[in-house]
Amino acid sequence: MSLSLTHTTVLLHETVDAVLAAAPTAPGGGCLGTFVDATFGRGGHARLLLSRLAPEGRLIAFDKDAEAVAEAARIPDARFSIRHEGFAALGVLPPGSVAGVLMDLGVSSPQIDNPARGFSFRFDGPLDMRMDTTRGQSVAEWLATAEPQQIAEVIRDYGEERFAVQIAKAIAARRQERGPISTTAELAELVAGTVKTREPGQNPATRTFQALRIFINAELEELQQALEASLTVLQPGGRLAVISFHSLEDRIVKQFIATHSREVFDRRAPFAAPKAMRLKALGRIKPSEAEVQGNPRSRSAILRVAERTDAEPAGGAR
Numbered sequence: 001m002s003l004s005l006t007h008t009t010v011l012l013h014e015t016v017d018a019v020l021a022a023a024p025t026a027p028g029g030g031c032l033g034t035f036v037d038a039t040f041g042r043g044g045h046a047r048l049l050l051s052r053l054a055p056e057g058r059l060i061a062f063d064k065d066a067e068a069v070a071e072a073a074r075i076p077d078a079r080f081s082i083r084h085e086g087f088a089a090l091g092v093l094p095p096g097s098v099a100g101v102l103m104d105l106g107v108s109s110p111q112i113d114n115p116a117r118g119f120s121f122r123f124d125g126p127l128d129m130r131m132d133t134t135r136g137q138s139v140a141e142w143l144a145t146a147e148p149q150q151i152a153e154v155i156r157d158y159g160e161e162r163f164a165v166q167i168a169k170a171i172a173a174r175r176q177e178r179g180p181i182s183t184t185a186e187l188a189e190l191v192a193g194t195v196k197t198r199e200p201g202q203n204p205a206t207r208t209f210q211a212l213r214i215f216i217n218a219e220l221e222e223l224q225q226a227l228e229a230s231l232t233v234l235q236p237g238g239r240l241a242v243i244s245f246h247s248l249e250d251r252i253v254k255q256f257i258a259t260h261s262r263e264v265f266d267r268r269a270p271f272a273a274p275k276a277m278r279l280k281a282l283g284r285i286k287p288s289e290a291e292v293q294g295n296p297r298s299r300s301a302i303l304r305v306a307e308r309t310d311a312e313p314a315g316g317a318r
Contacts, residue, residue, distance in 0.1 A: 008109065009044025010298040011243055014285050016048045018241045018305045019100035030054030033099030036233070037061040038087035038226060040068050041108040043075065049102070050077055062087045064132040065111065086132070088222040091229035098233045103226065106245040107131075107213065109297065119213060121188035121205040127181060129213045139212045143187075144180035148172040158220070158248065159211030163195045167208055170194045184209075210246065220248060227256045231278055236310030240279070243303045250302050257281050257306045279306040 023031040032054050037046045040061040050059055061082040063069055072082040083089065087103060111117050115125030118139065127140035143151065148168045156164035170190055174181060181187050188205040195204040214220060230240050240257075244250035260279040282305040287298040 008295045008297075009042075009048075010104070010295065010301045011285065011287055011291070011303050012044055012048060015045055015102060015104070015241050015243060015303055016052065018282070018285070018303065019049065019102050019239050020052060022237050022239055022307060023099050026054035026056060028054065031057055031099075033235075034058040034060065034097055035100045036090065036093070036098050036102065038090055038101055038103045039063060039105065040072055040082055041065075041104060042068065042071055042110060045102055045104060046072075046080070047075070050075070050080055053079060055079070060093070062089060065108075066132070066134060067110070068108075086222050086226075088225035088229070090226050091232060093233045095232050096235045098238055099235060100239045101230045101234060101241070103223075103240075103242040105219075105223065105243060105249050115184075118184050119209070121184055121203055121209055124183055124185035127184050127187055129209075129216050131217045137216065139216050140180065140182050142216060143171060143212075144175065154215045155208050155211045157211070158214040159207035159209075160247075161195075161207040161211060166194050167191055214248070220252060223249060223252055224256075227253070231260065231308070234308040236308055238308040239282075240306045240308070241303060242305075243301055245300050245302075250304070253304050257304060261306065278309055280309055281306050 019035060020031050023033050026032050030053050035049060035053070035058070037049065037059060038061075040046055040063040043061075046059060046061055053059065057079055059080045061072060061080070062085055063072070063082065064084065064086040066084065069082055069084045072080075090101070107119055111131075112120050113123075115123035116128075117133075118125050118128035126138070127143070128138040130136055130138055148171070151171055152164045152168035155161045155167055161167065167190075170193070171181065174190055181190065187208070188203070191205040191208050192203075198204045227242075234240060242253045244253055257279055258281065261277050261281045285303040285305070287301055292299045
């Protein structure tokens with residue numbers, strides 16, 4: 001089957017503008033410095049960012065999806081390079097070497113819309129959901145052996161699903177009676193038969209699919225690692241811009257920026273100078289009504305922006 005999989009980049013201009021706002025410009029035009037697109041996806045942000053860089057500028061991208069890396073190979077620009085790694089690997093870059101970091105979290109439309117990837121209950125396909133299909137367990141493999149209590153915890157914690165225990169028991173019962181679940185349609189049907197009430201307009205399987213995807217890809221743990229790494233690689237005045245699509249991600253980003261945007265006092269040494277803040281919060285941006293109408297998948301997006309302060313050396317504590 002031939003698929004035409006397209007992706008509409010969310011908050012495209014707002015995000016690139018935020019990342020480049022504090023960057024110096026070359027005499028001939030264009031922004032100077034090294035920038036990072038930590039989640040290349042299908043390259044919407046990266047292409048616009050490249051178009052606004054000076055000839056001396058540089059863009060480094062990260063993505064653990066082999067299909068994204070293949071898409072990046074279509075960009076014939078010597079200023080651009082991509083690493084086939086998740087964005088937790090951001091810390092491999094030299095301390096203080098980056099003028100801006102962009103993170104567009106979640107799943108891209110081509111991943112969702114390709115049945116072979118197993119991300120969506122709208123299509124029947126193998127129950128995979130791995131961002132990087134070259135390594136790790138698929139969701140089907142994990143569900144085939146996981147204990148019901150562990151399944152319930154994952155669905156509850158990562159999907160905020162109040163029927164998590166019932167769903168986990170149904171998965172275990174199905175596994176014992178007819179063998180493991182192997183397709184997205186099987187899982188969606190099982191969840192629909194277990195979850196008796198749901199918010200209007202939401203598929204009963206939405207929260208379960210979200211939870212299993214986040215868990216199998218360790219998305220929240222990787223986000224924490226990438227945010228911490230950004231503090232090290234950003235130079236003073238460098239910008240951090242992060243787009244989140246659900247409350248679990250946004251809560252982590254919001255708390256991270258808030259934590260590093262205030263001075264910290266050591267209660268054990270009340271007369272010591274406070275540890276200086278490392279970020280300055282610059283606010284949040286949501287899609288316009290026009291963008292949401294044109295791309296409904298953008299409706300839950302939140303862009304948070306912060307700037308690296310120069311109060312502390314980029315390499316860490318003083």
